[in-house]
Amino acid sequence: MEIFHEHLKRSGLKRTEQRDLILSVFLETEGHVSAEELYELVKKRDPSVGFTTIYRTLKLILEAGLAREVRFNDGRARYEHEYKHEHHDHLICIQCNCLIEFYSADIERIQEEIAAQYQFKIIDHSHRIFGLCAECQKKIQHGVLRNTYHH
Amino acid sequence: MEIFHEHLKRSGLKRTEQRDLILSVFLETEGHVSAEELYELVKKRDPSVGFTTIYRTLKLILEAGLAREVRFNDGRARYEHEYKHEHHDHLICIQCNCLIEFYSADIERIQEEIAAQYQFKIIDHSHRIFGLCAECQKKIQHGVLRNTYHH
DNA sequence: CTTAGTGCAAACCGTTTGCAAATGC
DNA sequence: GCATTTGCAAACGGTTTGCACTAAG
Numbered sequence: 559m560e561i562f563h564e565h566l567k568r569s570g571l572k573r574t575e576q577r578d579l580i581l582s583v584f585l586e587t588e589g590h591v592s593a594e595e596l597y598e599l600v601k602k603r604d605p606s607v608g609f610t611t612i613y614r615t616l617k618l619i620l621e622a623g624l625a626r627e628v629r630f631n632d633g634r635a636r637y638e639h640e641y642k643h644e645h646h647d648h649l650i651c652i653q654c655n656c657l658i659e660f661y662s663a664d665i666e667r668i669q670e671e672i673a674a675q676y677q678f679k680i681i682d683h684s685h686r687i688f689g690l691c692a693e694c695q696k697k698i699q700h701g702v703l704r705n706t707y708h709h
Numbered sequence: 710m711e712i713f714h715e716h717l718k719r720s721g722l723k724r725t726e727q728r729d730l731i732l733s734v735f736l737e738t739e740g741h742v743s744a745e746e747l748y749e750l751v752k753k754r755d756p757s758v759g760f761t762t763i764y765r766t767l768k769l770i771l772e773a774g775l776a777r778e779v780r781f782n783d784g785r786a787r788y789e790h791e792y793k794h795e796h797h798d799h800l801i802c803i804q805c806n807c808l809i810e811f812y813s814a815d816i817e818r819i820q821e822e823i824a825a826q827y828q829f830k831i832i833d834h835s836h837r838i839f840g841l842c843a844e845c846q847k848k849i850q851h852g853v854l855r856n857t858y859h860h
Numbered sequence: 861c862t863t864a865g866t867g868c869a870a871a872c873c874g875t876t877t878g879c880a881a882a883t884g885c
Numbered sequence: 886g887c888a889t890t891t892g893c894a895a896a897c898g899g900t901t902t903g904c905a906c907t908a909a910g
Binding site for chain 4: 576607
């Protein structure tokens with residue numbers, strides 16, 4: 559919260575009720591909220607807040623370094639906490655859309671090595687592994703689900 | 710080409726001039742074409758082909774396993790050859806949008822290990838590393854470019 | 861001659877923008 | 886008071902869809 563107010567002040571922006579509300583609702587969420595989901599949650603507390611303000615405030619929250627934008631396969635951006643949440647990547651089930659978070663120090667290190675080799679300066683990365691979770695594999699085997707993915 | 714015709718036949722679809730043309734133009738491209746770029750290229754050979762047909766045919770090419778869809782940071786899908794092109798991932802410069810392709814057998818192996826640990830069946834993955842290429846770092850140092858990225 | 865494919869225009873969906881009214885500082 | 890923010894509605898950009906027409910099998 560203070561980080562956010564810092565960021566506002568530093569950028570010559572104003573602290574408003576809406577911004578405070580949106581940030582605190584965001585901080586209460588777990589996982590990966592979309593703008594629309596956040597909008598619905600915010601509306602419960604103050605129905606007068608508009609869609610636009612959610613988008614604009616999310617941008618500020620990103621700039622303040624409090625959130626990370628992630629995109630899975632549904633075309634919409636999702637936001638996860640960045641502050642004091644160690645970095646992770648995702649296994650994404652293309653059947654049920656469930657997520658498994660993973661972290662590999664080895665992969666991170668190899669990444670750094672590869673970048674160094676090209677004198678590339680890493681700012682961020684997105685490593686997404688798409689496939690079928692254990693559950694969905696079972697369902698497909700038992701004929702509950704049709705195996706519809708390609709290849 | 711035969712793979713594509715196979716796929717059409719197998720799916721009970723028809724072979725058409727447009728589809729053949731779009732595929733062959735796609736196969737002549739190098740790198741990462743967007744639907745719009747492909748449309749422009751196709752129009753040079755046959756101006757009557759419509760936008761829609763490009764999209765629909767790209768979908769078929771994907772299904773046939775001849776292309777892979779990749780998304781960088783401009784919101785549009787891009788397509789790269791999949792057939793007889795070994796898998797790779799990308800370093801993406803957020804200043805000049807240039808791309809460096811990389812491949813790491815180690816990362817691929819670790820990925821497999823992680824997936825196995827969760828009994829997750831990998832179908833595909835997308836590993837994108839965003840940052841600054843060597844060129845753009847130099848330009849920023851020399852004040853040619855402003856360093857505008859966040860964090 | 862029947863089924864699938866085409867091109868066009870309109871729809872779509874997530875996100876952004878222009879604007880007049882409202883609010884923080 | 887002045888600049889910034891707000892909510893609304895309209896615009897946006899990439900992609901998809903409904904439709905009457907055309908072409909492949």
